[in-house]
Amino acid sequence: xxxxxxxAERRDQIAEALLRVAGRRxxxxxxxxxxxxxxxxxxxxxxxxxxTKEKLLLHGLRHLAARFGERVTARIGAAGPAPGPRERVxxxxxxxxxxxxxxxxxxxxxxxxAVLSVTDPALAAQPFIKDPDAAESALTELLRQxxxxxxxxxxxDARLEAVGLLALSAGLGTSVLVGQRTPESxxxxxxxxxxxIFQPAPGAQPAAG
Amino acid sequence: xxxxxxxAERRDQIAEALLRVAGRRxxxxxxxxxxxxxxxxxxxxxxxxxxTKEKLLLHGLRHLAARFGERVTARIGAAGPAPGPRERVxxxxxxxxxxxxxxxxxxxxxxxxAVLSVTDPALAAQPFIKDPDAAESALTELLRQxxxxxxxxxxxDARLEAVGLLALSAGLGTSVLVGQRTPESxxxxxxxxxxxIFQPAPGAQPAAG
DNA sequence: ATCTTGATGGTACAGCCGTATCACGTACGT
DNA sequence: ACGTACGTGATACGGCTGTACCATCAAGAT
Numbered sequence: 197x198x199x200x201x202x203x204a205e206r207r208d209q210i211a212e213a214l215l216r217v218a219g220r221r222x223x224x225x226x227x228x229x230x231x232x233x234x235x236x237x238x239x240x241x242x243x244x245x246x247x248t249k250e251k252l253l254l255h256g257l258r259h260l261a262a263r264f265g266e267r268v269t270a271r272i273g274a275a276g277p278a279p280g281p282r283e284r285v286x287x288x289x290x291x292x293x294x295x296x297x298x299x300x301x302x303x304x305x306x307x308x309x310a311v312l313s314v315t316d317p318a319l320a321a322q323p324f325i326k327d328p329d330a331a332e333s334a335l336t337e338l339l340r341q342x343x344x345x346x347x348x349x350x351x352x353d354a355r356l357e358a359v360g361l362l363a364l365s366a367g368l369g370t371s372v373l374v375g376q377r378t379p380e381s382x383x384x385x386x387x388x389x390x391x392x393i394f395q396p397a398p399g400a401q402p403a404a405g
Numbered sequence: 406x407x408x409x410x411x412x413a414e415r416r417d418q419i420a421e422a423l424l425r426v427a428g429r430r431x432x433x434x435x436x437x438x439x440x441x442x443x444x445x446x447x448x449x450x451x452x453x454x455x456x457t458k459e460k461l462l463l464h465g466l467r468h469l470a471a472r473f474g475e476r477v478t479a480r481i482g483a484a485g486p487a488p489g490p491r492e493r494v495x496x497x498x499x500x501x502x503x504x505x506x507x508x509x510x511x512x513x514x515x516x517x518x519a520v521l522s523v524t525d526p527a528l529a530a531q532p533f534i535k536d537p538d539a540a541e542s543a544l545t546e547l548l549r550q551x552x553x554x555x556x557x558x559x560x561x562d563a564r565l566e567a568v569g570l571l572a573l574s575a576g577l578g579t580s581v582l583v584g585q586r587t588p589e590s591x592x593x594x595x596x597x598x599x600x601x602i603f604q605p606a607p608g609a610q611p612a613a614g
Numbered sequence: 615a616t617c618t619t620g621a622t623g624g625t626a627c628a629g630c631c632g633t634a635t636c637a638c639g640t641a642c643g644t
Numbered sequence: 645a646c647g648t649a650c651g652t653g654a655t656a657c658g659g660c661t662g663t664a665c666c667a668t669c670a671a672g673a674t
Binding site for chain 1: 429430431432433434513516517519520521522523524525533534537538562565568569571572573574575576577579580582583584585586590593594597598601
């Protein structure tokens with residue numbers, strides 16, 4: 197046989213090419229030939245590693261979600277040596293805002309996938325809503341911890357707030373994406389809402405435990 | 406000449422056909438032939454009234470925005486004979502949530518346009534962000550009125566809250582659209598946030614003025 | 615009555631898309 | 645050493661897309 201190739205690695209390379217061109221020209225305008233050219237390979241190779249375009253798109257979606265997870269992790273790590281709940285929450289929510297090229301691409305392509313998943317039975321909702329659900333649970337847990345630590349108002353429904361914050365972040369992200377709002381103003385709105393949640397209970401000391 | 410035809414009316418008929426098929430199969434999958442078939446006319450006629458697909462899409466967007474405006478107005482009117490600020494705000498925000506077929510189509514197609522406008526220079530942001538900006542101003546004004554009437558907390562920045570509410574509503578709408586959340590839970594979250602804003606100033610009587 | 619012009623139908627054309635097919639080289643198992 | 649399976653290239657094919665072209669009918673103007 198010829199040089200044995202790591203299929204998983206090659207598939208990821210091609211998936212990254214897909215995301216790059218999708219971020220530039222829109223997911224709807226992405227063809228297999230574009231992906232091949234962007235990845236520097238022949239059209240045949242894209243066919244070889246992903247037999248069909250549908251599989252390519254699905255893998256692209258998974259790859260995008262994975263990269264975003266790493267981005268959030270990195271952001272939390274960059275927030276300091278031992279980031280508190282608020283820092284973690286801010287890292288999660290601002291990571292999705294289109295503030296730089298990577299997050300801009302992420303938001304655009306992810307929204308494109310979301311739109312496609314509504315009508316395309318292939319990109320079924322099943323794999324699509326898994327990650328948002330996980331984010332919602334993680335955020336809820338962070339808010340609960342903040343409440344127990346006395347950092348956040350204890351009279352709030354943590355899950356309700358988590359859902360609201362994620363929807364707020366997504367909505368703000370879209371408005372930034374279409375140029376209606378600047379990233380700074382979006383962050384201002386987000387911070388404002390976090391300030392209302394992260395208020396110590398009246399007369400409570402921020403005790404550990 | 407043959408039967409003189411009202412061009413504006415015919416264009417609206419075709420635009421409605423466009424929106425119907427876009428709501429069913431996704432805006433990305435809409436071709437001129439589909440629109441023609443849905444409208445019950447020949448392909449040639451679609452070309453005749455909209456010379457190019459780009460112009461058809463642009464008119465479709467305007468028509469969608471207009472229909473949504475009427476929907477909001479109708480909702481406000483249905484909220485009672487003399488709806489107060491809170492009722493008006495609720496009508497605006499819930500009208501965009503995908504609770505029935507019409508709003509579902511609206512949200513899907515509008516989001517599709519938003520995604521397209523990011524990369525397509527034709528659907529420039531110029532006409533696209535006009536309506537959201539108007540909604541933001543209208544909502545801000547309603548919140549200010551509520552504050553002056555003592556119905557809403559006076560210590561809030563009305564515009565900041567308006568921006569947040571619109572982004573929240575948009576984000577919730579998308580999550581409902583992709584099937585992550587039920588319309589009821591979205592309304593719950595929205596109502597919850599409105600409850601926090603629409604609180605009378607401590608010790609203030611809801612006097613008119 | 616004829617000419618003009620708006621409205622409509624049918625259809626052809628060039629281009630792109632995803633997919634399939636054929637061909638070839640190369641490196642490992644035997 | 646050799647055959648077999650993997651990796652890769654080139655290209656063809658059918659279908660769909662937006663657009664352009666040609667023809668026709670109808671009704672008002674002259």
